[in-house]
Amino acid sequence: MVEQSKFDLIPLLDYIDPGSLDYQTWTDVGMALKEEGYSVSDWDRWSAQDGSRYHPGECEKKWNTFKGTGSPVTGATITQLAKEGGWHSDYDPDDDTQLGWGDSFVAQAPTKGYRLLDSSWLEGTKIEKPKVWHPAEQIIEYLQTLFDPGEIIGFSNNPWAKTSNEGEIEKWLPNEGIYTMTSGEIIDALRRNNGDVGSVMGDPNPEAGAWVRINPLDGKGVKNDNVVDYRYALVESDKGELEKQNEILHRLELPIATLTYSGNKSIHAIVKVNSQNYEQYKQRVDYLFKVMESNGLSVDKQNKNPSRLSRLPGFQRGQEKQFLIDTNIGQDTWEEWEEYIEDLNDNLPDLENMSDLFDDEIKLAPELIHGMLRQGHKLLISGPSKAGKSFALIQLAISIAEGWKWFGFPCEQGKVLYVNLELDARSAKKRFVDIYNTIGRGHENVNNIDVWNLRGKTSPMDKLAPKLIRKAQKIGYMAVIIDPIYKVLTGDENSAHEMANFTNQFDKIATELGCAVIYCHHHSKGSQGGKNSMDRSSGSGVFARDPDAILDLIELPAGEDRYNQLKREAICGVYNKAIKHFNPSYDKVGLDDQFSEKQMVIHLHQAIDSLPQAEQIRAFIDQQKDIVVEQVEHETAWRLEGTLREFAGFKPINAWFKYPVHVLDESLADIELEDSSSSKKKWKQGVQKNNQSRSEKAKQDLEEAFNVISDHGNAVDLNQIANYLEVTKKTVYGRVKKHEGFHVVDGMVKKTNVNDNQK
Template sequence: METKLDLLPLLDYIDPTYLSYKEWIDVGMALKHEGYTAADWDEWSKRDGARYHPGECFKKWTTFEGTGITGATITQMAKENGWAPHRTNEESRELDWDDEISKDEDYKIIDENWIEGKEIHEPIHWNPVREITRYLETLFQSTDNVGYVTETYKIIDEKTGEIIYKPTAGAYDRTAGQLIEALNNCNGDIGSVLGDYNEEAGAWIRFNPLDGKGVKNENVTDYRYALVESDNMDIEKQNAILRELELPIAIMVHSGKRSIHAIVRVDAPNYEEYRKRVDYLYNVCKKNGLNIDNQNRNPSRLSRLPGVIRNGKKQFIIDTNIGKADWDEWHEWIEDLNDDLPDMESLSDFYNDLPDLAPALIEGVLRQGHKMLMAGPSKAGKSFALIELTIAIAEGAKWLGWQCAQGKVLYVNLELDRPSALHRFKDVYQALGIQPKNIGNIDIWNLRGKTVPMDKLAPKLIRRAQKKNYIAVIIDPIYKVLTGDENSADQMAHFTNQFDKIATELGSSVIYCHHHSKGTQGNKKSMDRASGSGVFARDPDALIDLVELELTDALIKQQEGKVVAEIYANAIKQVNFDYYDEHIGPDDEQSVFQMVEHAKRVLSQEQLAQVESEIAKAVKSIRIRSAWRVEGTLREYPKFEPVNMWFQYPIHKVDDTGILKDIEPEGNLPPWKNAMNKRKDPEQKKQERIEALETAFEALDGENNPVTVGDLAEYMGTSKRTIWNRIKEHGGFETKRNPDDKESYVSRK
């Protein structure tokens, strides 16, 4: 499919101040033909401050119908002023060893808002011959053919009625040596050498040597110089910025009006390289406040000739040979200022006085200022784990068994709506049993519906967090801000570099989560499970990976029995501790049958009913909880032993009993064993689905609080469609849609 060329960037190469009235109209007609708006034409036309009239573009726009003038008119105008199309996708190729992955460099060296203007002084003794010969001696060799223009023709601006003087092609048949010799023998009559000029218009000269056959780009014999001109700001400020940028300026000429013409050394070996260097030069100038006239890109461009009068003002040389000596020196200087790279160091200087390592953020896992990735499948509760980590850092508590440093932490919420995110934090606090003594250490940035790509988000985040002293920034989840193809190594390297910028600028750890690739993960290494390019796994300093464990029916029954026995034991202790102490031994504590018998002797019927209700909830909760193994790849610390844990909404609990230690992750079991474990009676499966839905509804306190289909889907780690099917299968629930928030709420019939 053909991609339509965006014409608006091409308008940067077309200055309306240099166009005739007809050419200006042609641009408007072309824009309308190609589907642009009158506002686009109006915005560009404002650059011609002298002739611009508010509202005129919009009036004329309505008259442009069937003109036949297309975007090709704008394209041609832009080409004539130095624009060249970028390479198409068909011209793309694999990166070579010496190639560089391009990026949008800043190149901002000075702030034009704070720089003071530098005064310009006219020559005290006006000597036109000396001005011109000095110009020629500075820029040309004696054998170089020089192009210059003293003859003009008049045109009337149809829009304003103003007289405009346009230069002719001029002369180009003499060398610099011949011109200098003739000027030195003319007794001050420069007209006898160059031809008389119109003092209302001034005169021009081409700053690159020609072949003596014409004055177009193809007639340029040496691509030595480029013209930098900006006429929309105070001329003394132009002078100051040009000098502050250390441009390798061979000569700087006052135009006799409102601009400086700086002839800059580029010393390009050919036209292609000339264009690249001029693009680079103009980019740096624009970044630093000079709104460069893009029409000056051409190597055959005319510039103002010093030593002549223009409408009563002198065109004169301001200075010569300022800034860096040549292009290479200036280019290297600019790159050094912008690469932000540290100097190289000798190991001998620090071997016996090593710098202190960054303190641990998560003991044995991650240092402060470093990066960590958590990877896992969708039902692993990664967001809950990151909220748990946020709380652990804020309170100086443990996370999955690891002690965390205490400090301020920013949680960047990209997925949940604001109320859900805030409720989730409170739910996790309560489930962990941690008192919120330091909730002032937690900041939440809710960006659902307001996210931008990571390369745009990173500077905004840095700016807002600069003075907050966060020791950690947690971003959840990254798919919301992912830019580019996640399977492309170079694009993902650019993406993950944004985390480096955040960590470096804020001095805080950056922690983020990503999803697993499709398929079972148990037979893979932890660093190969994350979806997309291997850059994801190899970039962070710590990779924490969650993989699900296959729970057998026998293990689930065992867990149910243990919990049931504990509930009976706790109830007996509360009612009659002396009986418990005298009659119940360790063996009885492990037997559900024995604990039931003891409970019947001690508890009343009402108390037994309460215990049985508690047991029913606990058993259902066990049946829907999942088991997980945490593995990791660390850069700063030794590899840790896998951590086994349960995810029981809304928190993870480390398995301290060792019961999960010998269970294989999902996908590690042989096919025959997987099939045997999953082979269940259809009625049994249906009953388990019904019980799981009941448990989820009760866990979300659906009897007293509104519960949506989405809430149940999130709790059970499944889709909304599955929940709808479960509700239909259950038969005891009904749904009602709320037109205000477009959510479907679930309640009992």
């Protein structure tokens, strides 16, 4: 027996139709029941509802094979299936585990309202019984309304009796019945036999009535897999007065193909859903059922599967008859009905009159990134590949979590969710660690950051958004960062309509969670210099018009002089750090000296030469110098421009991307961007010319250094030339290799003469 204090799963089974499940899902329910401490009899009683597949003893045999695993199937599986069947509760112990990838956001919408009828004002619509009873005509009209002549249907009029322990019949249940005849064959046979139903469809049981499958079949069975067209859904309720059921079904304008009295407590509405596939069928049936529930019709949750049986008119059922009430009523199609419902209950705010506009102070949403973005608004970062967009987003997540500045803009402190769609979980963590360590201000509030790692597990944005909302709605995030969006992009990015639908998902997240939504996108092809920041994102202009703030990164053509300056600064930094580390008592380095490589070389000699193991220290320093120079060669210069909806524009921000962070540097402000179609060609020509002049200058500099340092043309130490030219040994070695007049032997640079060449 399950513990009394434990959440009881048995009532949830009423919302799960075993006949609608495949074999694996049916097995999962059994495994979940066993895992949660229930008995095989609980599983068996529920499974017996599937009259076409249930076999006594099968559950117990299968139950004994459930041995448990390291990742068991739990009660969460049952709660999820029950939710899909219409169950909902204010208390859901497994709320965070119910976010299956097949969930539909569309199906969730009716939970917010869609109450169009006030049940207290329903008076009921009378059901008119047939004045003359013609069973065959009832059947023919029903089949002609629902099916084409060549479509195979399934029907059952040979039921079995479910009895009580005392042997009394509790109710009649259908068997599989016949599922190999077409609608046209049945109609023709009824007409040939002068309406003799028994000779065509078998003698009926007048106590039980008859049933029919609501969708055409393939003639091989009666399961969901045998359905060939997801055309209809069954709406039925055993609760409430029949007249009121009838009124609700008519007034909601449902696209009903047939409306049938069941001969007992309910009316069966066969509703046109016209789905393209099973997934769409489930979404539309979910939507349909929840609209019904919202308007006072408590529908039978077990009627969701497309192979469901409905009552077939033209048959006696005890003291009553099963008969057609109406055909083809309400809206013509599902799409028209859905639009009709949405128009009546669009969830849009009421019109607001401006008469009190000046009565109270208008309080805007608080700023999240001061001067750039408000909480609840959207931010797009656009840039080309390798611009460091993901690193910038992680740095933004850290800045919000810690309350630091980002690209010079102060951030409010709070919780942030980083949705990682691209990196594996460990790589993502490593990036956060690297950026924190590079910034070097500690990580006191790292607990403000949550990461949702979805690499390999993601789904399109319209499916991801509702799952994200449900997971995050109780946490209180100030920002959700989604990186990168191409992983969840749906539709053609050049289609304004499809991209509007896509970006609407960001609105839903921002509105539902009350947080900022931040994401990045890539540049279009071609030169970007002459474009406005709004026009650089690839694809539809929706990307430029949708966000409240657009930030754009564009690479700057930093010249050789700037890179040389960076190298000098980096080398000076290595020297200064080495002096402080190896000779902390040395205090002769002035502030200006720290930016002069020649002065730092002098200080390095004075501070290091007298130390023990000075030679090894110098080797280590040279190694570090080579490392930082190589790092500088991989640094790139960028300009950040912005278009803001809520704030005044800002001056372009310039920065170097020094892995893994962007470092502001306003000395780059004088660099101009190319803005013409020929800019690329001109730039290439300039580079080629510059490379030629650089090569000639490098040769001249090498000759000058050798002549200055050499004593009567003798060999010169490679290090001496490197120090003179303020470059690395590696650079000197490369220049020597390109110069026919010099060569290197054992670390010494020598002039090459004719005899050397002959050798």
